[in-house]
Amino acid sequence: xxxxKILCGLLLIFISSFSVGAGRAFFFPKANLTKDAFDLVxxxxxxxxxxxxxxxxxxxxxxxxRAYFLLKDAVKENPSKIYLQARFFPLVMHxxxxxxxxxxxxxxxxGKFWSFHDVLFEKQTEWSRAPEESIDTLFENYAxxxxxxxxxxxxxxxxxxxKQRVFDENEKAKSLGVRITPSxxxxxxxxxxxxxxxxxxxxxFTIKETVPA
Amino acid sequence: xxxxxxxxxxxxxxVLAVIFIVSGYLKLMEPYQNFLAAVYAYKILPxxxxxxxxxxxxxxxxxxxxxxxxGLWTRFSLEVLWFLNSLFxxxxxxxxxxxxxxxECGCFGGAASFPLDKxxxxxxxxxxVFALLFFFSEDAKWLSLDEYFRKKQ
Numbered sequence: 001x002x003x004x005k006i007l008c009g010l011l012l013i014f015i016s017s018f019s020v021g022a023g024r025a026f027f028f029p030k031a032n033l034t035k036d037a038f039d040l041v042x043x044x045x046x047x048x049x050x051x052x053x054x055x056x057x058x059x060x061x062x063x064x065x066r067a068y069f070l071l072k073d074a075v076k077e078n079p080s081k082i083y084l085q086a087r088f089f090p091l092v093m094h095x096x097x098x099x100x101x102x103x104x105x106x107x108x109x110x111g112k113f114w115s116f117h118d119v120l121f122e123k124q125t126e127w128s129r130a131p132e133e134s135i136d137t138l139f140e141n142y143a144x145x146x147x148x149x150x151x152x153x154x155x156x157x158x159x160x161x162x163k164q165r166v167f168d169e170n171e172k173a174k175s176l177g178v179r180i181t182p183s184x185x186x187x188x189x190x191x192x193x194x195x196x197x198x199x200x201x202x203x204x205f206t207i208k209e210t211v212p213a
Numbered sequence: 214x215x216x217x218x219x220x221x222x223x224x225x226x227x228v229l230a231v232i233f234i235v236s237g238y239l240k241l242m243e244p245y246q247n248f249l250a251a252v253y254a255y256k257i258l259p260x261x262x263x264x265x266x267x268x269x270x271x272x273x274x275x276x277x278x279x280x281x282x283x284g285l286w287t288r289f290s291l292e293v294l295w296f297l298n299s300l301f302x303x304x305x306x307x308x309x310x311x312x313x314x315x316x317e318c319g320c321f322g323g324a325a326s327f328p329l330d331k332x333x334x335x336x337x338x339x340x341x342v343f344a345l346l347f348f349f350s351e352d353a354k355w356l357s358l359d360e361y362f363r364k365k366q
Contacts, residue, residue: 027242
């Protein structure tokens with residue numbers, strides 16, 4: 001009888017494992033990470049560098065800000081060793097996350113992505129607390145400060161195509177298994193969350209974390 | 214063994230089992246790294262242990278949830294899940310005590326998330342249900358494999 005119980009237990013383990021495998025295959029098919037051409041304008045470094053880092057982030061996420069400063073230092077100190085691609089993953093829980101991504105996407109169309117990206121993270125604490133009616137003006141002022149034409153920017157932000165591209169990027173991220181921000185792919189391997197990223201980067205470089213207030 | 218009391222505890226057993234099955238299954242549908250990020254956030258386990266926990270724990274939830282649902286080794290399954298529930302309570306309480314900036318409890322993977330104070334209450338309620346079921350585990354064995362094998366003997 002004990003043997004029958006054990007066999008029954010093993011059968012239940014088999015059924016559970018099979019249902020997990022089937023669930024993953026049918027409901028959550030996983031896409032492959034590629035060095036997409038559409039976000040080349042949001043890439044930094046040598047595409048043949050030994051370390052390929054893809055970051056999925058939300059501009060309003062505080063942990064993404066920490067990751068931004070860490071990555072900025074790492075890229076600055078090891079420019080030939082890292083190829084960085086920045087991709088949007090605005091979360092619903094962040095009021096201005098999507099809007100910031102739209103502005104950054106529009107800035108990318110003018111070839112000013114990285115300077116605008118820097119301003120958004122550096123001034124995150126300022127605009128995150130701004131009232132809704134002043135957020136557009138604030139973003140436009142940041143854009144002006146880095147030499148972006150505000151009229152062209154406003155046009156690109158209002159363009160439904162810009163929103164669609166951010167939405168598509170979001171969907172692609174989900175199909176890659178991204179659920180939280182910041183999430184990274186280091187040489188194609190998913191690393192989720194800032195702590196895991198810091199630990200993973202520590203294997204390649206000496207990490208010093210400097211986050212200004 | 215077919216009175217109202219047995220049916221009541223059988224229902225409680227099913228509900229508890231389903232909670233753990235869903236929790237484990239949803240976590241297993243995603244890459245384990247997402248749950249690992251939640252485990253890291255509690256700052257309790259060192260890196261290697263956190264990784265092992267993030268990979269293994271959803272399977273423990275799922276398999277012992279299935280055992281509890283089927284009523285196989287009912288009491289042992291109940292003890293394992295009760296122990297897990299107690300671990301969650303300790304982890305959440307310690308995170309609240311240390312005022313860690315955790316916005317997601319990580320309980321159901323990325324599919325559902327609760328603030329820590331709310332999940333502490335929910336886990337507390339679950340703990341009480343476990344205690345109740347533990348003391349009435351014989352009544353909860355209605356429509357169970359344990360009961361089937363006992364009758365066969």
